[in-house]
Amino acid sequence: xxxxxxxxxxxxxxxxxxxxxxxxxxxxxxxxxxxxxxxxxxxxxxxxxxxxxxxxxxxxxxxxxxxxxxxxxxxxxxxxxxx
Numbered sequence: 825x826x827x828x829x830x831x832x833x834x835x836x837x838x839x840x841x842x843x844x845x846x847x848x849x850x851x852x853x854x855x856x857x858x859x860x861x862x863x864x865x866x867x868x869x870x871x872x873x874x875x876x877x878x879x880x881x882x883x884x885x886x887x888x889x890x891x892x893x894x895x896x897x898x899x900x901x902x903x904x905x906x907x
Contacts, residue, residue: 861902865902869892872895873892876888
């Protein structure tokens with residue numbers, strides 16, 4: 825029985841994801857948590873940047889600029905290598 829293109833696409837995505845995993849040791853729980861937090865902060869930064877581009881009122885723009893700056897600093901700290 826023939827499979828639909830949707831299932832083939834999903835199979836291809838799963839194969840790509842499995843191939844892209846690093847072959848080294850599994851990351852520690854702390855490293856996974858940092859990566860997840862960095863992804864979350866990156867999404868918040870993208871959202872704040874989009875809101876800033878659409879904002880009209882000066883007070884709202886100032887608040888969004890401060891938020892973008894704070895999120896950028898937080899993201900830089902999360903992506904910095906740990907010693």
